[in-house]
Amino acid sequence: MSTMIETETAADLLRSHSLRVTAPRVAVLRELSAIPHADVDSIARATRERLGSVSTQAIYDILAVLSVNGLVRKFGPAGHPARFELELGDNHHHLVCRTCGTMIDVECAPGKAPCLDAADDHGFAIDEAEVIYWGICPACAATAVAATT
Amino acid sequence: MSTMIETETAADLLRSHSLRVTAPRVAVLRELSAIPHADVDSIARATRERLGSVSTQAIYDILAVLSVNGLVRKFGPAGHPARFELELGDNHHHLVCRTCGTMIDVECAPGKAPCLDAADDHGFAIDEAEVIYWGICPACAATAVAATT
DNA sequence: CACCAGAACTTGAATCAGTCAAGAGAAGGG
DNA sequence: CCCTTCTCTTGACTGATTCAAGTTCTGGTG
Numbered sequence: 001m002s003t004m005i006e007t008e009t010a011a012d013l014l015r016s017h018s019l020r021v022t023a024p025r026v027a028v029l030r031e032l033s034a035i036p037h038a039d040v041d042s043i044a045r046a047t048r049e050r051l052g053s054v055s056t057q058a059i060y061d062i063l064a065v066l067s068v069n070g071l072v073r074k075f076g077p078a079g080h081p082a083r084f085e086l087e088l089g090d091n092h093h094h095l096v097c098r099t100c101g102t103m104i105d106v107e108c109a110p111g112k113a114p115c116l117d118a119a120d121d122h123g124f125a126i127d128e129a130e131v132i133y134w135g136i137c138p139a140c141a142a143t144a145v146a147a148t149t
Numbered sequence: 150m151s152t153m154i155e156t157e158t159a160a161d162l163l164r165s166h167s168l169r170v171t172a173p174r175v176a177v178l179r180e181l182s183a184i185p186h187a188d189v190d191s192i193a194r195a196t197r198e199r200l201g202s203v204s205t206q207a208i209y210d211i212l213a214v215l216s217v218n219g220l221v222r223k224f225g226p227a228g229h230p231a232r233f234e235l236e237l238g239d240n241h242h243h244l245v246c247r248t249c250g251t252m253i254d255v256e257c258a259p260g261k262a263p264c265l266d267a268a269d270d271h272g273f274a275i276d277e278a279e280v281i282y283w284g285i286c287p288a289c290a291a292t293a294v295a296a297t298t
Numbered sequence: 299c300a301c302c303a304g305a306a307c308t309t310g311a312a313t314c315a316g317t318c319a320a321g322a323g324a325a326g327g328g
Numbered sequence: 329c330c331c332t333t334c335t336c337t338t339g340a341c342t343g344a345t346t347c348a349a350g351t352t353c354t355g356g357t358g
Contacts, residue, residue, distance in 0.1 A: 020325055022335065040315080055337050060316070062335090076227025079345090081315060083227075095273055104271050122253050124244055126284035135275035169354055171306065189344080204308050209345070211306090228316090230344060 004034040017069045024054050028062045029086070032072060037083045037094070037103045077101075077132055093130070097137035099144075106133065153183040166218045173203050177211045178235070181221060186232045186243070186252045226250075226281055242279070246286035248293075255282065 010029035011021045019025070024047065031046040032038055038046075044059045063084055066072040076082040077096050083103070095104045108131075136144070159178035160170045168174070173196065180195040181187055187195075193208045212233055215221040225231040226245050232252070244253045257280075285293070 020334065022325075024336075053337095057317090057338080058336050065335095074227055076225065078223050078225025078231050095271060095275070097273065098276075104273075106269055106271070120255055121282075121284070122244060122255070123287040124246065124253075124282070124284035125290060126244070126282045127247075128283040130281040130283060132279045132281075133270075133273070133275045134277040134279060135270070135273035138272040141274060169305065171354070173307075202308095206309080206346085207307050214306095 004030050006030075013071060017071060019065065019069060023051055024058050025062050025066075027051050027054070028059065029066070029071070032084060032086050036105070037085055039081045039083050041081075043084070073128075075130055075132075077103075077134075091129075093133065095133045095135065097140055098134055099136055099140035102137050102139075153179050155179075162220060166220060168214065168218060172200055173207050174211050174215075176200050176203070177208065178215070178220070181233060181235050185254070186234055188230045188232050190230075192233070222277075224279055224281075226252075226283075240278070242282065244282045244284065246289055247283055248285055248289035251286050251288075 007026055007030065010026040010033075013029060014021045014025055027047045027050050028043055031043050031050075035042055035046065040056070040059055040063065043063070044054065044056055047054050047059065063072065063074070067074045067084070070087055072084050073087050074082055074084050075094065077094075080096075080101055091108055092105045093108060095106050096102070156175055156179065159175040159182075162178060163170045163174055176196045176199050177192055180192050180199075184191055184195065189205070189208055189212065192212070193203065193205055196203050196208065212221065212223070216223045216233070219236055221233050222236050223231055223233050224243065226243075229245075229250055240257055241254050242257060244255050245251070
């Protein structure tokens with residue numbers, strides 16, 4: 001588990017975006033800071049452990065609000081349920097294993113913030129470039145070799 | 150409609166990958182060459198128009214096979230159903246409107262094929278870098294302004 | 299050219315992520 | 329402390345995708 005942010009920090013985050021401070025929202029923010037690439041289900045379970053009971057719908061609502069307000073990033077590799085992470089402004093990217101779905105953060109290639117610009121924006125107001133590196137993780141590669149042998 | 154590939158071309162594509170040549174597969178390949186960012190439903194409907202009747206399950210199976218064999222790329226912006234396109238080796242990227250979902254191809258920034266390398270591959274065998282530019286398309290931007298007024 | 303084995307396709311049911319809608323409940327300004 | 333409004337709960341529902349069993353067809357073989 002990474003370092004979970006404090007309750008007060010989460011509350012301040014909400015206030016600074018003019019959002020109401022509620023127990024479920026604070027809990028979701030805290031769990032997001034602790035779980036690397038959380039899907040809705042993980043967040044729901046972790047939040048319930050902390051608060052006793054929270055509806056799944058509330059989790060969806062909360063994530064949608066946080067997302068719209070730029071507090072969290074939502075991303076979703078094709079074929080996998082949506083995942084969420086706190087928006088830290090570092091525009092890092094993700095490395096995903098095609099076989100097991102394992103996901104790892106990777107830095108944007110150092111010294112280049114280039115991925116933010118498309119060659120031609122076709123008139124769109126681009127606000128984010130999402131990069132997903134697809135590959136096979138070491139563990140799955142080993143398994144594949146073993147199966148072939 | 151873009152230029153649809155010939156039946157014989159599609160069949161050759163399949164043979165060159167040691168895949169059986171069947172009417173549904175040929176039809177799906179042809180439709181993929183004609184429909185820009187086809188989702189399963191579009192492909193299914195177009196294929197049925199051509200062949201009379203094909204099960205949805207067959208479409209999924211075919212797309213899965215083509216995908217595994219590198220004939221098509223599957224990609225899926227979070228919150229949208231999966232989309233498919235013929236793998237042309239040009240590693241272009243996609244521009245997606247957050248509001249209406251419109252999708253447009255964009256070139257990889259000219260002169261740079263850099264997006265293919267992550268700063269640190271964590272031992273993964275990376276075979277593809279998928280880039281999604283998120284933004285608001287001109288049409289939706291106009292609508293938003295109108296609503297505010 | 300007919301035959302066979304395995305690969306593809308059909309059908310129908312089931313699962314899972316995510317959404318919709320109506321009402322009960324709390325946050326925060328006055 | 330009260331009221332308005334936003335939030336959360338409950339329960340039903342849709343749409344995408346998958347599972348499973350059985351039939352059909354492709355491509356290699358004798």
